[in-house]
Amino acid sequence: MVQTDYKIDDSGLKLTIEGRLDADTVGPIWSEAAKKLSDTEPSLLEVDAAGVEYCDGTGAALLLQLRQRQEKENRQFIIEGLRPEFEQLIKIFDPGQISEYLPEKFSLQGFIEKVGNAGCRAWDDLKTQISFMGELFVKFFSTISKPKNIRWTDTFLIAEKSGADAVGITCMLGFLIGLILAFQSAVAMQKFGAQVFVADLIVISLFRELGPLITAVIFASRSGSAYAAELGTMKVNEEIDALTTMGIDPVRFLAIPRMVAGVVVMPLLTMFNHLCGLIGCGLVMLSLGFHPITFLNRIQEAATLGDLAGGMVKTLVFGSMIAGIGCLRGLQTGTGASAVGDSATKAVVSSIIAVIVADGVFAVVYFYLGI
Amino acid sequence: MTDSETVIRVENLTAGYGEVAIIKDINFEVQAGEVFIILGGSGCGKSTLLKHMIGLLPPVSGKVFIQGNDIVSAQGQERIDILRRIGVMYQNGALFGSMNLMENICLVLEEFTDIPRDAMEFIAQMRLKVVGLEGSAYKMPSELSGGMRKRAAIARAMTLGPRILFLDEPSAGLDPITSSQLDDLIIELSRSLGITFIVVTHELPSIYKVADRVIMLDKITKSIVAAGRPDYLRDKSDNPWVRQFFNRES
16 A cells, blocks of 8 residues: 655645555555646656555656656656665656647637548549449459359359348348338228228338338448458458459459349348238238238239339349449448448448439339339 | 465466467466566467457467456456456557557557646656657647557557556567667566566567566467577577577578
8 A cells, every 4th residue: 555645834735655656555655746836836846766566557657747846837746765776767757858748629610621532522422433334344344254153152142141031131131111101001092992902002002112211221330341341351361451462353252242132132031021011911801801802903914024123123223333332431441340340330320321322223214214 | 476466367378369379388477577578480370469458359178367357257347357457459459540659658548547737648648658649649640650650559568557468469560769669668568566577579689578477379370389589499409490489590
C-alpha cells in the first residue's frame, strides 16, 4: 500500500510518499495530488520519495505529471530521495511535452465540407460500383462462352451454401409473408365481399414484386454479406495480393463463380418463395371457407406466364447484382478485423439499395412493354 | 538462486493439438528479473509453449506455476489475479481494430484501476513514447505499419506494470535501430524494475544482447535440447546442431 502526506508552508507544498507506487495504488493519489495543486498553486512542489519502496511505469507517470503541471505554470518542482533505479525509470518513461488532442469544433464551413466530401465519396462509390459491375458482366459473358475457364467445384460449393442451405429460411419467410398478407387483405376485402380475390392479389404481388424482392433481401443479407466477409478476410490476409502476383485475375477467380452461383440460385430460391407464399395464402383462404379448387382456379385465372417470367428475369439481375456488390465490397476491404465487418455491412446496404433501384427501373420498363 | 526467486516454474509439461504432441515432458524455471529466451527451429513448439505458459491452451499434462500459482488449474478470480501479473505481446500485435491506440492502452486501466481519465491518457502517452510511437495515440491500428503495431502491442502489454512480460517475436518486422532500442528497453526494464521477460525470438543479435539464459527446443525429441547462456552454447555446446544454429551455419 501507499501513504501520502501534504505539508504547506511559505516555501510551497511538500508531498511525502511512502510505500508502493503502481497501477493499483496510484489512482487515489493522482486525484488527490491534482486537487491539492489546483487549490494551493504552490510556487514549489517538493516530493519526498525516500519512502517509495517500489515504483513502476504508472508510478513514474504520477511523478512526471506532477512535474509537468508545475513546469507548465512556471513553478518549481523538486523530487528528493528517489532511489536511483526509479530515477532511471523516470528518464525512460519521460514523454516530454505531450501535444493535447483537441476534438474538432463544429463550424458551418466544416459541416458543409463534410457534406460535400460525403457526396463526392457517394458519387465516386456509385461510379466504382457501375464500372465494377460492367467489368464483371464482360468477364462473366467471356467466361461462360468458355465454360472450361469457370471453376466449377468452387461454383457448386458456393451455390450449395447460397442456395440449398438457404431454402429453409426462404420457404419460411415466403410462407409467413403469404399468410400475413392474405390475412390482412381478407380483413379489408371482406367489407366489399371480395375475399375470393385475395388469391388474385397475393399471386400477382408475389410473382411480380414480393417474391423476387423478399428473396433478394434474404440473398443479400445471407450470401452477399458472406461473399464480402470471405473476400475481405482474403484481402486482409494478403491472399488477393498473392493471386494478383501469381498472374491470376481475382475477379475471374473469385467473383465469377459467385456471380454464376447467384444467377443460378436466385430464380430457384424465388420459386420456393412463391410456392410457400401461395401455401400460406391457401391456408388463409381455406380458413375463410373457400374450397381449394376455388383457390387454384383463382390463381390460374389471375396470374399469367408473363407475370412469372417478368419476376424471374428480375431475379437473374438481382442475383448478379448482389453477388457482384458483395465481391466488390470484399475486394475493397481495408486492413483489420473491423474492416471485414464494415465490408459485410456495406455489401448488404449497397445490395438492398441497388435491388430496389433496379426494381423501380423494371417497373417502368415493364409498364412501357405492357408486361 | 534460491527457490523464492523463481517466478515461473514449468513442471513435466506435455502439450499438443489433438493426438499430436508438440512438446513432451518439459521442465524449466525462470528467475525474477531474468531475460529468458525460447529458441528453436520452425515448428518446434516455441509459440505453443508460450501459449501454455500464459494459460491460453490447456496442456495434456503438467503444470505451469506463475509466482507460485498454477495457471493450468486456476479458475475464476484466481486465474484473473495470475493473468494481471503478466503482460503479453502477441506475434502480430493483436491490437483491437475498432479502437485507436489510446483506447487500446486505456482499456485495461479502465477495467482494473480507478485512475482518473486524464491520468490514463498521460500514462498511455508515456507508454507510447517509450516504444517510439509518440504522436500516434489517436491512430487506428489499421493506419500503422506492422512494426508500429508490434511496438504499440508492447506498450499495451506494459500498461499495468506487470512483473512478467511475454513477448512473441518482438523484433521481427522492426528496423535494426528500432529493434536495438527495443532491446535496450528490455534490458533497462529488466535491470531497473526486475521485470522478467520470456521472449520467443529468432533474432540472433537481439538474443546475444538481451538474453540471460536461453532454452532450445528440438522438433524431433520434442524437448529441450540445450539451455544456458547464448555465447556459451555458441562456442561450447556438445550438440553440433546448437552450435550451427547460433553460428547461422547451413
